[in-house]
Amino acid sequence: xxxxxxxxxxxxxxxxxxxxxxxxxxxxxxxxxxxxxxxxxxxxxxxxxxxxxxxxxxxxxxxxxxxxxxxxxxxxxxxxxxxxxxxxxxxxxxxxxxxxxxxxxxxxxxxxxxxxxxxxxxxxxxxxxxxxxxxxxxxxxxxxxxxxxxxxxxxxxxxxxxxxxxxxxxxxxxxxxxxxxxxxxxxxxxxxxxxxxxxxxxxxxxxxxxxxxxxxxxxxxxxxxxxxxxxxxxxxxxxxxxxxxxxxxxxxxxxxxxxxxxxxxxxxxxxxxxxxxxxxxxxxxxxxxxxxxxxxxxxxxxxxx
Amino acid sequence: xxxxxxxxxxxxxxxxxxxxxxxxxxxxxxxxxxxxxxxxxxxxxxxxxxxxxxxxxxxxxxxxxxxxxxxxxxxxxxxxxxxxxxxxxxxxxxxxxxxxxxxxxxxxxxxxxxxxxxxxxxxxxxxxxxxxxxxxxxxxxxxxxxxxxxxxxxxxxxxxxxxxxxxxxxxxxxxxxxxxxxxxxxxxxxxxxxxxxxxxxxxxxxxxxxxxxxxxxxxxxxxxxxxxxxxxxxxxxxxxxxxxxxxxxxxxxxxxxxxxxxxxxxxxxxxxxxxxxxxxxxxxxxxxxxxxxxxxxxxxxxxxx
DNA sequence: CGTCTGCTATGTGTAAATGTCATGGCCTTC
DNA sequence: GAAGGCCATGACATTTACACATAGCAGACG
Numbered sequence: 001x002x003x004x005x006x007x008x009x010x011x012x013x014x015x016x017x018x019x020x021x022x023x024x025x026x027x028x029x030x031x032x033x034x035x036x037x038x039x040x041x042x043x044x045x046x047x048x049x050x051x052x053x054x055x056x057x058x059x060x061x062x063x064x065x066x067x068x069x070x071x072x073x074x075x076x077x078x079x080x081x082x083x084x085x086x087x088x089x090x091x092x093x094x095x096x097x098x099x100x101x102x103x104x105x106x107x108x109x110x111x112x113x114x115x116x117x118x119x120x121x122x123x124x125x126x127x128x129x130x131x132x133x134x135x136x137x138x139x140x141x142x143x144x145x146x147x148x149x150x151x152x153x154x155x156x157x158x159x160x161x162x163x164x165x166x167x168x169x170x171x172x173x174x175x176x177x178x179x180x181x182x183x184x185x186x187x188x189x190x191x192x193x194x195x196x197x198x199x200x201x202x203x204x205x206x207x208x209x210x211x212x213x214x215x216x217x218x219x220x221x222x223x224x225x226x227x228x229x230x231x232x233x234x235x236x237x238x239x240x241x242x243x244x245x246x247x248x249x250x251x252x253x254x255x256x257x258x259x260x261x262x263x264x265x266x267x268x269x270x271x272x273x274x275x276x277x278x279x280x281x282x283x284x285x286x287x288x289x290x291x292x293x294x295x296x297x298x299x300x301x302x303x304x305x
Numbered sequence: 306x307x308x309x310x311x312x313x314x315x316x317x318x319x320x321x322x323x324x325x326x327x328x329x330x331x332x333x334x335x336x337x338x339x340x341x342x343x344x345x346x347x348x349x350x351x352x353x354x355x356x357x358x359x360x361x362x363x364x365x366x367x368x369x370x371x372x373x374x375x376x377x378x379x380x381x382x383x384x385x386x387x388x389x390x391x392x393x394x395x396x397x398x399x400x401x402x403x404x405x406x407x408x409x410x411x412x413x414x415x416x417x418x419x420x421x422x423x424x425x426x427x428x429x430x431x432x433x434x435x436x437x438x439x440x441x442x443x444x445x446x447x448x449x450x451x452x453x454x455x456x457x458x459x460x461x462x463x464x465x466x467x468x469x470x471x472x473x474x475x476x477x478x479x480x481x482x483x484x485x486x487x488x489x490x491x492x493x494x495x496x497x498x499x500x501x502x503x504x505x506x507x508x509x510x511x512x513x514x515x516x517x518x519x520x521x522x523x524x525x526x527x528x529x530x531x532x533x534x535x536x537x538x539x540x541x542x543x544x545x546x547x548x549x550x551x552x553x554x555x556x557x558x559x560x561x562x563x564x565x566x567x568x569x570x571x572x573x574x575x576x577x578x579x580x581x582x583x584x585x586x587x588x589x590x591x592x593x594x595x596x597x598x599x600x601x602x603x604x605x606x607x608x609x610x
Numbered sequence: 611c612g613t614c615t616g617c618t619a620t621g622t623g624t625a626a627a628t629g630t631c632a633t634g635g636c637c638t639t640c
Numbered sequence: 641g642a643a644g645g646c647c648a649t650g651a652c653a654t655t656t657a658c659a660c661a662t663a664g665c666a667g668a669c670g
Contacts, residue, residue, distance in 0.1 A: 003388055003389035007312075007313060023647065032629080034647075034648095035629085035647095039648090050392065055646085058645080058646070059645095059646070059647095065392055072387065079380055080377070080381065083374060084308035087373060312657095338659055339617090339618075342618095348656095361617085363617070612669105615667090616666090619665105620661105621660105624657105629652105629655085632652105635648080636646080637645085638644090639642105
């Protein structure tokens with residue numbers, strides 16, 4: 001069996017798997033059973049004559065052959081979608097940009113940039129999705145989004161090691177901050193000393209992200225009073241004096257009333273970057289415009305503080 | 306049903322149909338029955354939501370929607386083939402050029418150009434196929450060949466009217482000639498008067514091409530003594546004094562012993578062109594080299610006569 | 611003017627591809 | 641060591657996609 005015998009549904013399933021990172025998630029997304037996905041992948045691997053996935057306990061990773069297939073599969077599927085649009089007499093979808101973003105970007109950077117872009121280039125349509133860094137990176141490689149806003153923390157490793165490497169551009173690099181209630185004793189100063197963080201009650205993230213929200217490198221076991229995934233909830237918990245939490249500086253313009261954002265003095269610098277990532281190919285013009293708007297919005301944030 | 310539900314085999318079948326011009330021929334080429342091809346096309350049209358073929362008594366023609374689908378289908382299939390090669394670790398097939406040619410080009414122009422190219426660019430692989438003008442044009446549009454040598458006669462209409470129009474370049478434009486046995490009375494002069502063509506015995510082509518081989522515009526019903534599709538057979542029939550036939554001037558360097566090639570005096574000019582055709586996209590470098598070699602070979606022919 | 615001969619479309623039966631369901635193995639986590 | 645995530649696979653049902661046979665239709669030819 002040659003690779004040309006690969007079925008179209010197998011390619012679609014494969015792309016979904018590449019994007020989701022597990023067969024089960026891909027199955028759910030496609031409305032299939034996990035078993036069906038497993039078989040499709042098996043058949044595709046039989047056609048390719050080589051494994052396309054590394055099976056791991058927590059999901060799957062692409063093998064080098066898998067990366068080859070993914071790239072081709074994405075363009076094949078895109079071609080078919082483009083055919084459908086062209087047959088329907090619709091304009092080429094090139095005026096649409098698909099952007100992925102991480103949660104913290106959604107409160108200020110994203111709406112600011114979109115508002116600016118809508119005024120300067122009303123013809124450009126932007127669709128967006130929120131996602132974690134690995135999810136967004138997979139989506140980029142699967143060709144499901146054109147641009148991704150990623151968060152990056154020291155030691156600032158690239159978000160993946162696959163080839164071709166993603167094009168990364170740093171939009172901002174700012175210190176990590178701490179959000180405290182205005183009524184809190186620490187809110188009196190212009191900065192918080194690292195020693196004063198001892199014994200505080202923290203509001204952390206949920207699930208895998210339990211470390212998020214807690215100042216890195218504390219030499220004690222932190223007291224986690226609440227966990228929340230959502231920024232709005234977290235910050236209102238802070239305002240309600242339920243605890244304190246870390247926030248990226250880029251979020252400072254979006255604070256609700258009753259919350260102060262302060263830097264931390266002492267200890268190693270805790271920088272956070274916002275990256276703009278895309279595949280190494282020249283961006284279509286609308287995507288480039290959106291990228292420019294995002295850069296401008298990031299700059300504006302820098303001027304604020 | 307949306308177009309994205311189109312099956313890969315349907316696309317492959319469709320490309321073959323577009324290339325062959327009839328469902329039956331495509332079926333034979335693919336090893337299917339005609340019925341299977343008909344069903345595949347029907348299913349593809351159902352997916353597209355619109356007819357892709359004009360059914361005609363002598364085969365099928367692409368509708369505008371069909372042309373859209375053909376272009377996309379060709380790139381989809383190419384992508385899959387490229388994937389197979391890439392997975393096999395083979396170099397990208399970009400060093401290979403696929404050339405189509407009409408019969409008369411095979412005796413002199415083609416071997417001359419290929420020999421020259423082999424000396425100047427030994428790394429370039431050329432694969433070729435013979436075919437009629439419509440077959441070659443369909444092959445170009447189906448993406449099965451990269452370049453085509455086409456014959457063209459007055460009134461020099463473009464080989465098809467579809468969009469996008471093919472890029473055409475005239476390699477030679479030369480008068481039509483007549484091949485006569487050396488022993489023939491007409492062989493004594495340096496040219497043949499049109500009046501002397503009366504009552505001659507002709508060697509014509511076969512099938513649809515019965516007019517080929519007979520001087521155009523004769524005011525009598527020609528006496529066809531033999532019909533032959535093959536140039537070698539035709540010319541040896543001429544050498545054996547079985548009759549005379551027309552030949553394009555470009556074939557003159559390839560005459561077997563005992564045959565003279567002479568122009569015709571009087572009557573309207575009977576020009577014949579050799580065209581080099583390809584799709585309107587920039588040629589990959591090896592294809593451009595082959596095109597140059599063909600142009601050079603054509604020029605050399607011009608200098609000869 | 612009937613008879614060919616090409617073409618395509620379609621009814622019918624069968625075999626293969628492609629799903630679901632249920633189960634089992636493996637690894638990590640609590 | 642029990643639970644819960646992951647993937648693989650055997651058993652079955654259903655849909656798909658083929659071959660075979662037949663019919664309609666239009667042009668070519670004697």
